[in-house]
Amino acid sequence: MKEQLQALEKEALEKVDDATSLKELQDVRVAYLGKKGPITEVLRGMGKLSKEERPVIGELANKVRGNIADAIDSKKASIEAAELEKQLEEETIDVTLPGRPVPTGGPHLLTSIVEEIEDLFIGMGFEVSEGPEVETDYYNFEALNLPKGHPARDMQDSFYITEEILMRTHTSPVQARTMNAMEDKRPVKMICPGKVYRRDTDDATHSHQFTQIEGLYVDKNVRMSDLKGVLDRFAKQMFGQEREIRLRPSFFPFTEPSVEMDISCKVCNGEGCSVCKQTGWIEILGAGMVHPRVLEMAGYDPKVYSGFAFGMGPERIAMLKYGVDDIRHFYTNDMRFLKQYHQA
Ligand code: DAH
Numbered sequence: 255m256k257e258q259l260q261a262l263e264k265e266a267l268e269k270v271d272d273a274t275s276l277k278e279l280q281d282v283r284v285a286y287l288g289k290k291g292p293i294t295e296v297l298r299g300m301g302k303l304s305k306e307e308r309p310v311i312g313e314l315a316n317k318v319r320g321n322i323a324d325a326i327d328s329k330k331a332s333i334e335a336a337e338l339e340k341q342l343e344e345e346t347i348d349v350t351l352p353g354r355p356v357p358t359g360g361p362h363l364l365t366s367i368v369e370e371i372e373d374l375f376i377g378m379g380f381e382v383s384e385g386p387e388v389e390t391d392y393y394n395f396e397a398l399n400l401p402k403g404h405p406a407r408d409m410q411d412s413f414y415i416t417e418e419i420l421m422r423t424h425t426s427p428v429q430a431r432t433m434n435a436m437e438d439k440r441p442v443k444m445i446c447p448g449k450v451y452r453r454d455t456d457d458a459t460h461s462h463q464f465t466q467i468e469g470l471y472v473d474k475n476v477r478m479s480d481l482k483g484v485l486d487r488f489a490k491q492m493f494g495q496e497r498e499i500r501l502r503p504s505f506f507p508f509t510e511p512s513v514e515m516d517i518s519c520k521v522c523n524g525e526g527c528s529v530c531k532q533t534g535w536i537e538i539l540g541a542g543m544v545h546p547r548v549l550e551m552a553g554y555d556p557k558v559y560s561g562f563a564f565g566m567g568p569e570r571i572a573m574l575k576y577g578v579d580d581i582r583h584f585y586t587n588d589m590r591f592l593k594q595y596h597q598a
Contacts, residue, residue, distance in 0.1 A: 255296065255299075255303070255307075255311055256310075256311065256314060258296065259293070259296060259311070259314050259315055259318050260318075262286065262292050262293060262296075262318065263318040263321060263322065266282065266285075266286040266322045266325075267321070267322065267325050269282045269285075269286075270282055270322070270325045270326055270329050271325075271329070273329060273333070274333070275333065276330065276333055276334070276337075279326055279329055279330055279333065282326065283323075283326050286322055287319060287322060287323060287326075293315055293318060293319050293322075296311070296315055297312070297315050300312060300315075359596075360592075360593075360595075360596030360597065361596075362584075362592060363572055363576070363578075363584065363592065363595040364465060364568060364569065364572065364584050366595065367568045367571060367572040367575070368447045368465065368467065368568050370492070371445075371447070371467055371488075371492070371566075371568060371571070372445065372447065372467075374487075374488055374491050374492065375445045375469065375488070378484060378487065378488075379443055380443050380444055380445045380469065380471075381443060381444045381445075382444070382445055382446070382447070383428055383432055383444045383445070383446045384428070384446060384448065385422075385425065385427060385428035385431050385432075385446060385448065386422070387421060387422055387448065387449055387450075387451070388415065388419060388420075388421060388422070389419070389420060389421070389422035389427050390418055390419055390420075391417070391418045391419070391420060392418075393422075393427035393430050393431055394412075394420060394422050394423060394424075394426075394427045395407060396551075397427070397430035397434075397548065397551050397552065398426050398427065398429070398430060398507060398508040398548060399507045399508050399545050399547045399548050399551075400507045400508070404507065406505075406506075406507045410423035410424065410452060411423075411452055411453035411454065412451075412452065412453060413451050413452075413453055413462075421450075421451035422448075422450055422451065423450055423451065423452055424450050424466055424468075424565060425446050425447070425448050425450060425466040425467065425468035425565060426468055426508060426563070426565060428444075428446040428448070428468055428470075429468060429470045429508070429544070429548070429552075429563055430548065430551070430552050432444055432446075432470065433470075433472065433549070433552030433553065433554055434552050434553065436553075439553055439554055439555075439559075441471075441472055441473035441474070441559075442470055442471070442472045442473075442561070443470070443471045443472075443473070444469070444470055445467055445468060445469045445470075446467065446468040446469075446470075447465065447466070447467045447468075447568070448465070448466065448467075448468075449463055449464070449465060450463070450464060450465070450466050451463050452464075456582060458579065458580045458581060458582070459581055460581065461569070461581050461582065461584075461585065463585075464567060464569055464581070465567065465568045465569055466565055466566065466567055466568075467565070467566050467567075467568055468563070468564070468565050469484075469541075469562075469563060469564040469565070469566075470544070470561060470562075470563045471484070471561055471562050471563075472544060472549065472554060472559055472560070472561030473559065473560075473561065474558060474559060474560075475560065476543075476559075476560045476561050476562055477560070478511070478543060478562070480562060481541060481542075481543070481562035481564070482499075482501060484562075485499060485501075485515050485539075485541065485564065486499050489515070489517045489538065492571065492575070493517055493520055493574070493575065494520060496523075497517045497518055497520065498517065498518040498524070499515055499516065499517055499518075500515070500516045500518075500535060501513040501514070501515055501541075502514045502515075502516065504540060504542075506540055506542055507545070508542075508544070508545050508548050508563070509541065509542020509543055509544060509545055509562075509563055510542065510543060510545045510546070511542055511543060512540070512541070512542035513540070513541050513542055514537055514539070514540050514541075515537070515538050515539050515540075515541060515564075516535035516536055516537050516538060517535070517536055517538050518534060518535060518536075519533075519534055519535060519536050520574075522534065536574060538566060538570070538571065538574075539564050539565060539566035539567075540564065540565050540566075541562065541563065541564035541565070542562065542563060542564075543560065543561070543562050543563075544560070544561035544562065544563050549561065569581050569584055572584075576595070
């Protein structure tokens with residue numbers, strides 16, 4: 255029996271030695287140390303042994319079992335270490351490999367232009383306001399000196415939702431909203447960018463939805479020369495220091511007097527070309543001194559306060575600045591067009 259145990263030990267230790275995976279090692283453990291294994295068998299047969307032999311064989315069997323278990327444990331540790339080593343080796347990252355480019359987006363040309371214009375006016379002390387796109391007839395028209403039935407309402411074909419509610423046709427209602435909301439009737443100096451809507455047929459220069467930026471400055475002693483100074487500075491910063499501006503008389507119900515501002519054509523430098531239709535000037539925006547009725551309706555005393563206002567279309571400004579020939583490019587999301595204006 256002693257020889258039998260020693261042979262078993264030798265055999266098991268060889269198998270442990272030969273095992274190359276945790277699975278094989280587990281098989282060896284089950285085969286030799288399991289309940290149905292040969293060592294358990296030996297121990298079971300001990301009843302047949304003599305009194306003297308029993309403790310000797312018992313001790314030997316336990317020793318053999320212990321040796322095999324120890325061998326399995328240490329082999330297990332070494333297999334695990336080797337596996338970890340292998341895994342670490344396989345998973346090392348080659349930091350010298352060239353990276354895969356991650357496509358990035360960029361701001362839309364219109365967003366960039368609006369932000370650029372905002373920055374210019376913020377630099378001149380204006381705050382940026384907002385107003386609703388779904389507007390009441392009162393703010394869109396009446397508060398701007400355009401009572402019901404006023405012929406100038408036809409200048410702006412509107413999308414009505416109900417008799418009294420419409421998609422705003424311009425950002426001018428934010429003038430009235432801002433002044434109305436000012437409880438202590440403090441001076442106001444704000445610009446308001448936003449979407450506007452008109453019942454127009456889309457073509458190269460018209461869109462049923464486009465963008466405007468409104469400007470309003472109300473304070474004591476605001477004069478036409480202040481308007482001219484602000485617009486001149488805006489035009490030069492936006493289109494270049496060599497640009498000239500000119501104010502032409504015009505009509506808007508909410509300003510008196512009203513003007514339209516042109517800048518000298520940068521394509522021909524005022525000589526006359528196809529872009530400026532041979533005039534040397536390009537129309538940029540509408541403006542004027544806030545009509546006393548508009549101030550009054552918003553709770554400002556026109557004897558104490560005066561103000562100027564202006565409204566411009568950033569699409570038009572971007573078209574002139576970058577030579578974009580069709581307003582629809584801003585809305586059709588052709589990446590080939592938009593990507594040209596992404597700054598790296
Ligand atoms: N709201 C006018 C339009 O959409 C533009 C405009 C003209 C705004 C003169 C003004 C202004 O504030 O003073 O045609």
